[in-house]
Amino acid sequence: xxxxxxxxxxxxxxxxxxxxxxxxxxxxxxxxxxxxxxxxxxxxxxxxxxxxxxxxxxxxxxxxxxxxxxxxxxxxxxxxxxxxxxxxxxxxxxxxxxxxxxxxxxxxxxxxxxxxxxxxxxxxxxxxxxxxxxxxxxxxxxxxxxxxxxxxxxxxxxxxxxxxxxxxxxxxxxxxxxxxxxxxxxxxxxxxxxxxxxxxxxxxxxxxxxxxxxxxxxxxxxxxxxxxxxxxxxxxxxxxxxxxxxxxxxxxxxxxxxxxxxxxxxxxxxxxxxxxxxxxxxxxxxxxxxxxxxxxxxxxxxxxxxxxxxxxxxxxxxxxxxxxxxxxxxxxxxxxxxxxxxxxxxxxxxxxxxxxxxxxxxxxxxxxxxxxxxxxxxxxxxxxxxxxxxxxxxxxxxxxxxxxxxxxxxxxxxxxxxxx
Numbered sequence: 001x002x003x004x005x006x007x008x009x010x011x012x013x014x015x016x017x018x019x020x021x022x023x024x025x026x027x028x029x030x031x032x033x034x035x036x037x038x039x040x041x042x043x044x045x046x047x048x049x050x051x052x053x054x055x056x057x058x059x060x061x062x063x064x065x066x067x068x069x070x071x072x073x074x075x076x077x078x079x080x081x082x083x084x085x086x087x088x089x090x091x092x093x094x095x096x097x098x099x100x101x102x103x104x105x106x107x108x109x110x111x112x113x114x115x116x117x118x119x120x121x122x123x124x125x126x127x128x129x130x131x132x133x134x135x136x137x138x139x140x141x142x143x144x145x146x147x148x149x150x151x152x153x154x155x156x157x158x159x160x161x162x163x164x165x166x167x168x169x170x171x172x173x174x175x176x177x178x179x180x181x182x183x184x185x186x187x188x189x190x191x192x193x194x195x196x197x198x199x200x201x202x203x204x205x206x207x208x209x210x211x212x213x214x215x216x217x218x219x220x221x222x223x224x225x226x227x228x229x230x231x232x233x234x235x236x237x238x239x240x241x242x243x244x245x246x247x248x249x250x251x252x253x254x255x256x257x258x259x260x261x262x263x264x265x266x267x268x269x270x271x272x273x274x275x276x277x278x279x280x281x282x283x284x285x286x287x288x289x290x291x292x293x294x295x296x297x298x299x300x301x302x303x304x305x306x307x308x309x310x311x312x313x314x315x316x317x318x319x320x321x322x323x324x325x326x327x328x329x330x331x332x333x334x335x336x337x338x339x340x341x342x343x344x345x346x347x348x349x350x351x352x353x354x355x356x357x358x359x360x361x362x363x364x365x366x367x368x369x370x371x372x373x374x375x376x377x378x379x380x381x382x383x384x385x386x387x388x389x390x391x392x393x394x395x396x397x398x399x400x401x402x403x404x405x406x407x408x409x410x411x412x413x414x415x416x417x418x419x420x
Contacts, residue, residue: 007022007025007026010022020057020061023047023050023061023062023064023065024065026047026065044069044078044079044082044084045082047062047065047066047069048062048066048082048083048084048087050062051063051066051087051088051091052087056094056095056096056099059091059094059096059099060096060098060099060102063088063091063098063099063102063103063106064098064102066079066084066087066088066102066103066106067102067103067105067106067109070106070109070110071109073113076109076110076113076116077113077116079110080110080116080119085107085110085116085119085120085123086123088103088106088107088110089103089107089120089123089127089128089131091103092104092107092128092131092132092134092135093131097140097143100135100138100143101140101142101143101146104132104135104143104146104147104150105146107120107128107132107150108146108149108150108153111150111153111154112153114156114157117154117157117159117160120154121159121160121163126163126166126167129151129154129160129163129164129167129169130167132147132150132151132154133147133151133164133167133169133172134172135147136148136151136172136173136176136188137172137175137176141181141183141184144176144184144187145183145184145187148173148176148187148188148190148191149187149190149191151164151169151191152190152191152194155191155194155195155198156194158198161195161198161201162200164195165195165200165201165204169195170192170195170205170208170210171208173188173191173192174188174209174210174213176188177189177192177213177214177216177217178213178216182222182224182227185217185220185227186224186226186227186230189214189217189226189227189230189231189234190226190230192205192210192230192234193230193231193233193234193237196210196233196234196237196238197233197237202237202238202240202241202244203241203243205238206238206241206243206244206247207243210234210238211234211235211238211244211247211248211250211251211253212247212250212251214231214234214235214251214253214256215251215252215253215255215256216252216256217231217256218231218252218253218255218256218257218259218260219252219255219256219259223256223260223263225266225267225269225270228260228263228266228270228273228274229269229270229273229274231253231256232257232273232274232276232277233273233277235248235253235257235277235281236276236277236280236281239280239281239284239287245284245286245287246286248281248287249286249287249290254281254287254290254291254294255294257274257277257278257281258291258294258295258296258299260274261274261275261278261299261302261303262298262299262302268309268312268315271306271315272312272314272315272318275303275306275315275318275319275321275322276318278291278318278322279318279321279322279325282321282322282325282326283325288325288327289327291326292326292327292329292332295326295332295335296335297335297338300323300335300336300339301339303319303320303322303323304319304323304339304342304343304346305342306318306319307319307320307323307343307346308342308345308346308349310346310349313353313358316346316349316350317350317357317358317361320346320347320350320361320362320365321361323336323343323365324361324364324365324368328368328369328371328372333369333371333372336369337372337374337375340369340374340375340378341378343365343369344378344379344382344383344384347362347365347366347384348383348384348387350362350365351363351384351387351388351390351391352387359391363388363391366379366384366388
């Protein structure tokens with residue numbers, strides 16, 4: 001009906017009320033596939049011009065409208081071609097909170113397309129990353145959280161990770177981990193876990209005290225599943241570098257992890273991350289010894305119960321693997337002894353699993369526990385012992401078959417006779 005042209009004319013007018021309503025109309029028209037091309041081709045430039053206005057109200061309207069035009073790949077590319085990215089980055093530096101939030105949200109949508117990262121980074125001397133880090137330190141929660149989300153999305157790019165580390169990005173993020181708001185802490189720890197996945201960052205993050213912050217975070221009385229999951233990723237990543245193991249012990253991370261293990265409200269997905277982290281730490285000698293000493297009867301009860309979760313094989317495996325890696329001292333065996341019957345039940349399930357990884361875990365656990373006469377007595381003549389014979393017979397049969405199909409020795413080509 002020709003409504004688009006007068007609406008765009010109103011956007012160019014000086015009447016802020018008319019501009020606001022016409023921008024809203026354009027945004028409502030844009031999602032319709034039949035309107036999309038006309039709205040984007042004809043509407044982007046007037047909106048960008050309005051965004052450059054010195055009037056905060058006009059900037060609010062324009063940035064809100066531009067945000068609504070960043071929800072599709074096609075519109076994001078067209079906005080970039082029209083020079084919209086530098087405008088949105090400049091709006092991050094504005095004085096109006098709403099303008100900063102809308103432009104940050106728009107850039108968050110844009111950064112989800114990795115092919116646009118290069119264009120975003122071309123906006124002069126880390127300007128985008130510096131602006132986002134400044135916003136992350138904002139006392140306005142929704143701006144800070146949105147900036148963290150945008151940085152997290154951008155950090156999938158290795159070059160951006162390097163630039164963030166050059167900008168000392170941990171410094172403005174650490175205070176967010178100490179705030180009283182769980183949502184704020186979640187945003188910061190999610191971004192930091194993305195940074196720890198990049199190998200060159202690990203030693204620096206350890207030296208900057210990130211593990212100390214994570215240890216405190218896990219000990220917080222309102223520690224959410226999101227925080228536990230990303231804390232586990234950080235601890236797993238940073239413990240893999242030489243400086244990380246000692247820092248994990250000194251930072252009370254182990255106490256935090258074991259405390260989280262006893263939480264009754266965790267989902268299975270969170271428990272998988274938690275038990276996977278503990279299992280990984282138990283493969284490292286100093287941490288294995290430390291954890292073996294710190295484990296209490298409550299922890300053992302929880303791990304045995306989780307090991308019996310046959311409906312969730314990965315959680316069962318992780319939990320049983322933690323138990324299998326405990327140092328079998330007299331104290332540890334005393335903690336395990338009341339659970340031998342329940343342990344035989346999950347060991348039976350492990351041995352019947354077709355996956356050799358599960359069978360091997362069952363065998364290792366039984367081998368570790370056979371030093372205790374009480375366990376050997378329960379094992380003798382029971383179902384698990386029958387399954388051990390079955391596994392042994394299958395292994396022998398496999399070995400015999402492998403012997404019959406051994407590859408022939410390599411045939412060396414005949415060497416020409418030596419000339420005298």
